[in-house]
Amino acid sequence: TTILAIETSCDETAAAIVINGTEVRANIIASQIATHRRFGGVVPEIASRRHMENIVPVVAEAMATAGLSFTGLDAVAVTYGPGLVGALLVGLAYAKSLAYALDKPLIGVHHLLGHIYAGFLQYPHLPLPAACLVVSGGHTSLVYLESHTCRRILGATRDDAAGEAFDKVARVLGLPYPGGPELEKLAREGNPRAINFPRAWLEEGSLDFSFSGLKSAVINYLHHARQTGTEVNLADVAASFQAAVVEVLVTKTIQAARRMATRSILLAGGVAANSSLRQELAAAGREAGLPVFCPSPALCTDNAAMIACAAYYQYLRRDFAPLDLNAIPDLPLIN
Ligand code: ATP
Ligand code: MG
Ligand code: FE
Numbered sequence: 633t634t635i636l637a638i639e640t641s642c643d644e645t646a647a648a649i650v651i652n653g654t655e656v657r658a659n660i661i662a663s664q665i666a667t668h669r670r671f672g673g674v675v676p677e678i679a680s681r682r683h684m685e686n687i688v689p690v691v692a693e694a695m696a697t698a699g700l701s702f703t704g705l706d707a708v709a710v711t712y713g714p715g716l717v718g719a720l721l722v723g724l725a726y727a728k729s730l731a732y733a734l735d736k737p738l739i740g741v742h743h744l745l746g747h748i749y750a751g752f753l754q755y756p757h758l759p760l761p762a763a764c765l766v767v768s769g770g771h772t773s774l775v776y777l778e779s780h781t782c783r784r785i786l787g788a789t790r791d792d793a794a795g796e797a798f799d800k801v802a803r804v805l806g807l808p809y810p811g812g813p814e815l816e817k818l819a820r821e822g823n824p825r826a827i828n829f830p831r832a833w834l835e836e837g838s839l840d841f842s843f844s845g846l847k848s849a850v851i852n853y854l855h856h857a858r859q860t861g862t863e864v865n866l867a868d869v870a871a872s873f874q875a876a877v878v879e880v881l882v883t884k885t886i887q888a889a890r891r892m893a894t895r896s897i898l899l900a901g902g903v904a905a906n907s908s909l910r911q912e913l914a915a916a917g918r919e920a921g922l923p924v925f926c927p928s929p930a931l932c933t934d935n936a937a938m939i940a941c942a943a944y945y946q947y948l949r950r951d952f953a954p955l956d957l958n959a960i961p962d963l964p965l966i967n
Contacts, residue, residue: 637940640723641715653944680718709943713963768901787839822871
């Protein structure tokens with residue numbers, strides 16, 4: 633089964649061709665980072681326009697890379713939410729037109745399910761049930777994956793997403809957008825135990841998250857230092873902030889896996905590219921006797937191969953979308 637998937641939910645125009653949910657024949661990403669950098673974040677209007685310019689060449693490049701013609705496709709998959717509505721609509725309009733012209737099924741994919749399926753793309757036999765930590769720019773959730781059709785949210789952030797916290801703290805540290813990877817680089821030069829930033833554990837037993845207090849603590853620390861003329865080691869601030877985020881994420885993920893007696897742990901979403909998080913979660917998994925699966929960093933951040941993999945499992949159960957499928961900016965993962 634050969635699936636072309638299209639992803640335009642935020643600021644990357646991506647197209648991929650994946651066979652049977654595992655064999656990546658093409659995975660093309662046109663990033664708009666350079667376009668949005670001078671604004672310090674994604675400007676939705678500009679993102680939509682750039683998707684319009686990019687969508688045709690990006691799909692053409694994917695087809696050429698795979699050495700396929702459109703008639704060789706079995707289905708067309710597309711992200712229909714959550715994300716920026718104008719950005720989603722570009723990918724949707726393209727995918728619907730193509731599916732209609734080819735008379736092939738259209739598959740609507742949830743963006744976060746795509747992030748989760750980056751794991752199955754790389755590790756198709758990862759043992760279920762699994763506890764999946766989804767950490768991205770807009771979401772932070774613990775998801776219980778019982779099977780490919782049954783899942784449950786165990787906890788989620790009550791305020792900022794982990795990636796959002798990384799980006800905001802990076803900004804106050806004077807790092808360029810997008811801040812997450814830059815902050816990780818800076819943190820490598822710092823001492824993670826230099827500053828004891830707060831860990832928000834919330835109520836006993838809660839698997840929810842909160843990162844806005846931590847973000848404020850970093851801002852207050854920098855303000856205080858500036859006011860008192862104290863010299864600040866920015867690398868120490870970055871390392872200590874990262875340590876606080878990672879400790880909470882790892883601890884709650886292990887708790888979730890234990891509580892649900894899962895057979896494995898899966899890491900997903902853009903923040904899953906963070907090497908400290910990957911290392912700490914792997915170490916904690918070893919201690920708990922649970923295998924931890926972390927997709928390669930390039931599959932953790934936005935791409936269309938992960939969308940194609942999620943679509944493959946939907947294809948197997950004939951979970952097709954009508955041609956009037958609409959973009960849903962706040963599409964919930966579980967209805
Ligand atoms: P969502 O998936 O929630 O809709 P998104 O698609 O914008 O949001 P992703 O592409 O999944 O987000 O992830 C991007 C986020 O991951 C950004 O916040 C970015 O800073 C963060 N990120 C990427 N790499 C790293 C890293 N190495 N360390 C920390 N954060 C990172
Ligand atoms: Mg992005
Ligand atoms: Fe994403």
